[in-house]
Amino acid sequence: MFARTWQGTMIAAARSPRIKAFMQDHRATSFLADRYVAGKHVSDGAARARGLMAEAGIRSSLFFMGEYVDSPELVEENVAQKLAAVAALTTSGLDLHVSVDPTQIGYHLDPDLVRPRAERIARAIADRPVGEQRLRCMMIDMEDESVTGPTIALHDALADAGLPVALTLQAYLRRTEADLAAQIRRGSKVRLVRGAFVGGNAIAFTKVSEIKANYRRLIDRMFSEAAFAAGFYPIVATHDTALHAHAIAAAESGGWPKGSYEFEMLLGVREEAARDLAARGERVRLYLPFGKDWWPYAVRRIGEYPGNAKLLVSSLFS
Numbered sequence: 001m002f003a004r005t006w007q008g009t010m011i012a013a014a015r016s017p018r019i020k021a022f023m024q025d026h027r028a029t030s031f032l033a034d035r036y037v038a039g040k041h042v043s044d045g046a047a048r049a050r051g052l053m054a055e056a057g058i059r060s061s062l063f064f065m066g067e068y069v070d071s072p073e074l075v076e077e078n079v080a081q082k083l084a085a086v087a088a089l090t091t092s093g094l095d096l097h098v099s100v101d102p103t104q105i106g107y108h109l110d111p112d113l114v115r116p117r118a119e120r121i122a123r124a125i126a127d128r129p130v131g132e133q134r135l136r137c138m139m140i141d142m143e144d145e146s147v148t149g150p151t152i153a154l155h156d157a158l159a160d161a162g163l164p165v166a167l168t169l170q171a172y173l174r175r176t177e178a179d180l181a182a183q184i185r186r187g188s189k190v191r192l193v194r195g196a197f198v199g200g201n202a203i204a205f206t207k208v209s210e211i212k213a214n215y216r217r218l219i220d221r222m223f224s225e226a227a228f229a230a231g232f233y234p235i236v237a238t239h240d241t242a243l244h245a246h247a248i249a250a251a252e253s254g255g256w257p258k259g260s261y262e263f264e265m266l267l268g269v270r271e272e273a274a275r276d277l278a279a280r281g282e283r284v285r286l287y288l289p290f291g292k293d294w295w296p297y298a299v300r301r302i303g304e305y306p307g308n309a310k311l312l313v314s315s316l317f318s
């Protein structure tokens, strides 16, 4: 119960411009940016991505943090930063992998303009002359349940146009089982996450135990024979090491070779688990956010782990 209330409060705090302005200027909270964010500029993100690959063989997905946008200028800035991330990854010799939120590229301002903007970014990824070994992917993040349907439709339209896209689905939502089944039939790339939002009982699993049980069921579907036959690419995005073990067991028993699926984790969260998986030969990717507007992103990280409550409160009053 505390976990749900804490997460709901932090989601509200992520959306408040006044709290954001205060927190981003407050020196005591900058430790949050240091922990969860690669830096202010695209060059910081690319440098961190190169370092992770060189030191630990860990791949990256760059994410420019510009959320809850309310003007066409901010949308254009977000698109420009995503394109800059593609360019920086190209010259860094790394996978061309960037993550995009539909609302960042204007879903709430004009849903009809989201597809052409997403297509520009995905096309930039598709058109860069890099070798076959480097993966190309515009990963579409999943936001709250009000945009789930349109986000899936956006992914499907871009995939049908032959663009290198992947979709995030959330284990906390009841609809995800059916959504995943449809993506398996399409042979998509799907990143399964727990869900950084909360929902009512009618649409969502509300107890942690139920969400984890659903996550395990969905892993089993992602590593099924049908998924393998369809060319589906499972992406297990969690910091829960029991779920990592569940996925590895499912991959082994289904005959999925390492590299035919991947694990993804967030910068600043249990990095030792990511390094351990990579050392065992698993394909691992970290989600690397960059940009000046770090509060909405960092506060969601604080919200999803109640153990962070003490940390935030003590930093404000120290």
Ligand SMILES: Cc1cc2nc3c(=O)[nH]c(=O)nc-3n(C[C@H](O)[C@H](O)[C@H](O)COP(=O)(O)OP(=O)(O)OC[C@H]3O[C@@H](n4cnc5c(N)ncnc54)[C@H](O)[C@@H]3O)c2cc1C
Residues within 6 Å of the ligand: 140, 141, 142, 143, 168, 170, 193, 194, 195, 196, 197, 237, 238, 239, 240, 241, 264, 265, 266, 269, 270, 286, 287, 300, 301, 302, 304, 305, 308
């Ligand atoms: C690559 C990636 C992309 C994501 N994209 C999306 C998205 O598009 N949409 C969306 O709704 N959600 C997204 N998420 C967030 C996700 O939904 C969860 O909120 C988050 O991953 C925490 O859940 P968990 O499965 O890691 O398990 P948990 O059970 O929450 O965590 C397992 C353990 O990891 C540690 N831990 C987890 N989170 C934190 C934290 N923030 N700070 C410190 N320790 C922590 C704790 O030790 C915890 O016990 C993404 C997550 C990842 C890894």
